[in-house]
Amino acid sequence: MAPINIVVIGGSFAGLHIAHSVLRDVPDAKVTLINPSTSFFWNIAAPRIVAKPTAFRPEQYLLPIKDAFASYRADAFEFLPGTATAIETTAKTVTVKPNEGEAKTLSYDYLVIASGSTTSATNGSLTGTSIPFKQSNHNDMEQLIEAAQGHIAGAKEIVIGGAGPIGVELAGELAEAVERSGNTGKVSITIVSATERVLPMLKSSASAAARKMLEHKNVKVVTSKRVVRVETPADDSSSWTVSLEGGDKLSADLYIPTTGVTPNNSFIPAHLLDKDGWVTVNKEMRVQSTDGSALPIFAAGDITNNSMRLSFKAVEQAQVAAANLKAEIVGGASIKSYNQGDSIMMVVPVGETGGTGQVFGFVPFSFMVKIIKGKHYFIDKAVSALAGKA
């Protein structure tokens, strides 16, 4: 019997989970997984990784993807390092630009879109310095991370744009790194929030706690000021002027934007996207075309139009997508559905000694944040995420 071809685009939380799930349960599946980087990046720990180069070893946060699939039949799985460049839903093909060699076109019976999102700091388009909060578009994560660590270690005036969880975590890590290197007073760290409090999505007592911890670590906290412009004088590309709403200006030798995520959708046909560029899915994680046609395409994770773009939500979506995909192929199993709910679950370390957040409506004690996430940024979970067991 000819194998059932399942092409998975994106090798991170969502795509890895679905690939494993199908391989485990569908005997005649042939899964092709496409991802530009040959390693999975534990980006959850990115704020600490870039600020403290020796906190973790690269092999803890960059894990080879192919090795995690070694236990399946060799002809059931192919890892294709590269980038999907086009999807043809009528012909049921995906065009791929492999990292090496000529472009090729793959036929699929089922397609999974798990291409996630990126941040502007990752590609460095704004300031010329990439701070890799997510996987890049190339197989260059180790070099990007090293370069970012070097830039950060050499910076004297760091401005962080945005005071959501990434901005706050990063500020806490940077402040500790400065303190440990004996540079207190010689390096300034400023975090700029457009809203009147940091972590505006959390309860106000969490915001107040985070602000206090940051200020205790000598981070300057600027609130109610949006960054409107970031520019460099033509004659000196190592210094930046960060202009704030209302006219204030900050000088910086490193500006790190931490707000907003953008969809990795350049290869996805417009009829599968909403107006903001996210892939439209129903509760069963099936991709919905604007023309109403039923497609053998599933999507999961940050790329979908579900608004909670968090790794554990990506995995929840992947569980639903995988179950429904398998049910469609082998028949029988019940249809699962995803509902992101409205409760906020967020744990935000501010350095290694404490932090804040919101869990089941409560603001956790600082020492609990340290125990849950602050000590290790869940780094030991990278292996199970890669194995599709998270």
Ligand SMILES: Cc1cc2nc3c(=O)[nH]c(=O)nc-3n(C[C@H](O)[C@H](O)[C@H](O)COP(=O)(O)OP(=O)(O)OC[C@H]3O[C@@H](n4cnc5c(N)ncnc54)[C@H](O)[C@@H]3O)c2cc1C
């Ligand atoms: C700094 C930072 C800290 C975070 N911390 C937390 C946290 O503590 N807890 C939490 O729950 N969430 C956290 N998140 C959010 C979390 O990272 C995302 O929700 C999660 O990564 C989404 O997983 P995903 O599989 O949907 O997509 P992604 O992780 O975005 O991965 C998508 C993958 O697809 C690949 N890809 C993209 N385009 C193509 C293409 N054309 N062809 C082939 N491959 C492609 C990408 O290279 C990437 O490997 C954090 C995010 C950031 C930026």
Ligand SMILES: *[C@@H]1O[C@H](CO)[C@@H](O)[C@H](O)[C@H]1NC(C)=O
């Ligand atoms: C970064 O992203 C922007 C916007 O998507 C794009 O125009 C630019 O070419 C990218 N830069 C790099 C270095 O990839």
Ligand SMILES: *[C@@H]1O[C@H](CO)[C@@H](O)[C@H](O)[C@H]1NC(C)=O
């Ligand atoms: C993700 O999207 C960003 C912004 O559009 C782009 O710079 C980057 O190359 C994309 N990555 C992939 C893997 O397509």
Ligand SMILES: *[C@@H]1O[C@H](CO)[C@@H](O)[C@H](O)[C@H]1NC(C)=O
């Ligand atoms: C995503 O888009 C689909 C199709 O337009 C819609 O039915 C669904 O409700 C949207 N999901 C969310 C969470 O808004």
